Amino acid sequence: MTKPSILIARAISPSVVAFLQRHFVVTVNESDEVWSPETLTAQLQGKDGVLTTGSERIDAALLAACPQLKVVANMAVGYNNFDVAAMEQAGVQGTNSPDVLTETTADFGFALLMATARRITESEHYLRAGKWTKWSYEMFSGAEVHGSTLGIIGMGRIGQGIAKRGAHGFGMQVIYHNRSQLSPELEAECKARYVSQQELLQTADHVVLVLPYTPENRHTIGAAELALMKPTATLINIARGGIVDDAALAQALKEQRIAAAGLDVFEGEPKVHPDLLTVPNVVLTPHIASATAGTRIKMAQMAADNLVAVLGRKAALTAVNTPDAAAQAKRWAV
Numbered sequence: 001m002t003k004p005s006i007l008i009a010r011a012i013s014p015s016v017v018a019f020l021q022r023h024f025v026v027t028v029n030e031s032d033e034v035w036s037p038e039t040l041t042a043q044l045q046g047k048d049g050v051l052t053t054g055s056e057r058i059d060a061a062l063l064a065a066c067p068q069l070k071v072v073a074n075m076a077v078g079y080n081n082f083d084v085a086a087m088e089q090a091g092v093q094g095t096n097s098p099d100v101l102t103e104t105t106a107d108f109g110f111a112l113l114m115a116t117a118r119r120i121t122e123s124e125h126y127l128r129a130g131k132w133t134k135w136s137y138e139m140f141s142g143a144e145v146h147g148s149t150l151g152i153i154g155m156g157r158i159g160q161g162i163a164k165r166g167a168h169g170f171g172m173q174v175i176y177h178n179r180s181q182l183s184p185e186l187e188a189e190c191k192a193r194y195v196s197q198q199e200l201l202q203t204a205d206h207v208v209l210v211l212p213y214t215p216e217n218r219h220t221i222g223a224a225e226l227a228l229m230k231p232t233a234t235l236i237n238i239a240r241g242g243i244v245d246d247a248a249l250a251q252a253l254k255e256q257r258i259a260a261a262g263l264d265v266f267e268g269e270p271k272v273h274p275d276l277l278t279v280p281n282v283v284l285t286p287h288i289a290s291a292t293a294g295t296r297i298k299m300a301q302m303a304a305d306n307l308v309a310v311l312g313r314k315a316a317l318t319a320v321n322t323p324d325a326a327a328q329a330k331r332w333a334v
């Protein structure tokens with residue numbers, strides 16, 4: 001029996017590539033260039049599956065041009081790069097990589113909160129620029145973290161991880177807002193109290209965004225929401241670009257209407273709103289919340305395991321959709 005053919009759309013760990021080569025005929029994007037939709041479509045000709053990252057958009061046009069494609073395994077928990085409805089209609093299975101990155105990403109969320117509240121990068125820039133000539137009383141005085149109020153918007157697995165760190169490690173009062181309220185057991189574990197988004201924005205000292213991106217969530221935080229926040233508060237976004245209106249945030253930071261922000265994700269990334277680059281009270285990182293060597297391998301391996309399952313005609317391990325059966329059967333017949 002001939003092996004199925006797959007594409008690995010970005011450069012990943014050689015050990016996972018070797019694993020995939022045992023199951024499939026594999027093409028890898030060795031140069032790690034982010035392909036245009038046209039190039040990605042051309043590379044997908046004759047492929048049964050693809051391992052993607054958040055950078056590859058999977059939509060109706062691409063699926064129509066790749067009739068043999070059966071599975072798209074995203075190496076990310078978020079899958080807003082998928083047009084899920086189009087994939088369902090086209091009979092293509094989508095998968096993601098949840099759980100394996102939860103604690104690593106929660107660690108980073110907390111690190112970004114700490115760096116933002118305590119002005120770590122801003123003060124480092126000052127030191128590196130040779131501006132530090134003496135100790136002074138109020139130099140880089142920041143916001144308190146321990147004992148403060150932590151507000152989490154989006155209380156999935158990563159949000160819960162951040163809540164536990166805040167409540168148990170730093171004695172913070174945790175409030176959260178989510179589409180649905182957690183069970184009393186989970187609330188007790190996280191020591192977290194459900195509040196409205198408005199109450200959260202008005203009372204939290206640190207607001208952390210961990211909600212998935214959907215068109216409805218676009219600009220969850222815009223000028224009106226920023227205006228509700230305390231002037232001493234910080235805002236952390238480790239969710240997705242587009243959840244925050246970056247232009248409105250840059251303006252609020254410039255006018256010190258909130259104290260500071262920490263951003264790992266941006267609208268239109270890897271481009272960053274130019275005004276964010278000019279304000280000092282923001283910590284900027286290039287979408288690295290899940291980036292540790294161990295977690296990257298686990299994410300890639302989970303995507304690889306999904307490819308093996310689906311192309312072996314078994315159920316996906318972490319499906320994000322239910323493909324239309326008739327359309328799926330057509331793809332298997334190509």
Ligand code: 8YV
Nearest residue numbers: 053054075076077078101290
């Ligand atoms: C990924 C992420 O590194 O998992 C996610 O949703 O945002 C990150 O962990 C990124 O999307 C690349 O796939």
